[in-house]
Amino acid sequence: MNPEHAPIIQMKNIEKHFGSVIALAGVSVDVFPGECHCLLGDNGAGKSTFIKTMSGVHQPTHGEILFEGHPMHFADPRDAIEAGIATVHQHLAMIPLMSVSRNFFMGNEPVKKVGPIQLFDHDYANKVTMEEMKKMGINLRGPDQAVGTLSGGERQTVAIARAVHFGAKVLILDEPTSALGVRQTANVLATIDKVRKQGIAVVFITHNVRHALAVGDRFTVLNRGQTLGTAQRGQITPEELQDLMAGGQEMVELEGSLGGTV
16 A cells, blocks of 8 residues: 555445444545455444445445545446446355356457357457466466366455456455365465555455454454444554454554544
């Protein structure tokens, strides 16, 4: 993260109400290009509502969202995707029996003309898929390998590589390591590091403090729809982060030391 750069996303005092239920109660967070900003919180903390509001699924009840310095009014997730905000969900939208290259280009199929007929351009799709996966450290047996034969970490990497290839400026990762073993988790964390070094802003949603500290530049804790502060790497210990997530006795002291919300 370069502090001279302006935030690519600024969420200012965001509230989201569902009837009488207040899911977000004044959340303020900013995200910079080239940083991994970890959003931590236990179940029910408001993480899912937060990312859905950032990615255009929900409209905020109150508050303002700025994207690249301009007010953001996304009508739906496709508007957000076209602007460059991509979300990789925990449950990946992939078809296991289809090839990696078909999944990579799903919804963005390259075509070539054979006379009056347009056909899926297998050669181009295969070439790009192999190149992009290799950049992320994954050597496929071949582009026609079925996605269902990949490990969970490799599938996450396919989804991340796809988002980057199609122009993501902000990459939101929803619990990408939650169901993975140690080695696959390490692979996904390495992929996150590669993406960040390309100047892309990464919002890493997790409840695992160790995974967050492995790649995070800044850490924001959500608890019951509110932010308890944002800390930079080196300013907070794993134990302090865990206590904040649990809403423990040290929460008030830490909130003061972290300066509240950003």
